[in-house]
Amino acid sequence: MVIFVASVVMYLLIVWSGGAIPLNELVIAVALGVVITLACRSWSPGLYRLTALRPDRWIKLIAFIFGPFLWGMTKANLDVAYRVITGKINPGIVRVQTSLKNSYAMTMLANSITLTPGTLTVDVDENNGTYYIHWINITKVEPTGEDIYGSFEEWAKRVVES
Known part of the structure; x- marks a missing residue:
């Protein structure tokens, strides 16, 4: 969940130009967040252990x-x-x-x-x-x-x- 939220927030910070963020940018942010989260999970399943918290x-x-x-x-x-x-x-x-x-x-x-x-x-x-x-x-x-x-x-x- 942390990787997903961090990915979405980082993308939105990159595309934000001071005004409202368009809906298409939100959709892209969520899609990229899902892809990055799944990729990280398959590369490092140990990352999801709760001991890091x-x-x-x-x-x-x-x-x-x-x-x-x-x-x-x-x-x-x-x-x-x-x-x-x-x-x-x-x-x-x-x-x-x-x-x-x-x-x-x-x-x-x-x-x-x-x-x-x-x-x-x-x-x-x-x-x-x-x-x-x-x-x-x-x-x-x-x-x-x-x-x-x-x-x-x-x-x-x-x-x-x-």
Whole structure:
């Protein structure tokens, strides 16, 4: 239902020009909402689990975003600025093993890594939880997850896998 409503509202916001919305645009919005909802359901049936609606998960996610993620983002921005100014970089791709099993937790971690300046998730092997990450300054040949993304993995477990 959420995907349907969000799709209809987004379409109507795109076509709205300040006045009344014509009936044909409403029909198109509803039709597209149905198509998008059915497509999302067939691509990801797990999306319709009610566990995503649990308030404790939303509270944990907000705590992650405004706590460790914001702190990691701030540190990474300062580090990247330093490396841009001084030219002291040692870029490369490293492999990191995680203990995440849930695909949503793996996606949350991959996105958190990619959003943090200086790192980019290049590939994820979902079968064994291996991430390939482009890192702006490789300090170890075999780094741990803690070296690259800090406590993000533990937070992904708390938010999604609990």
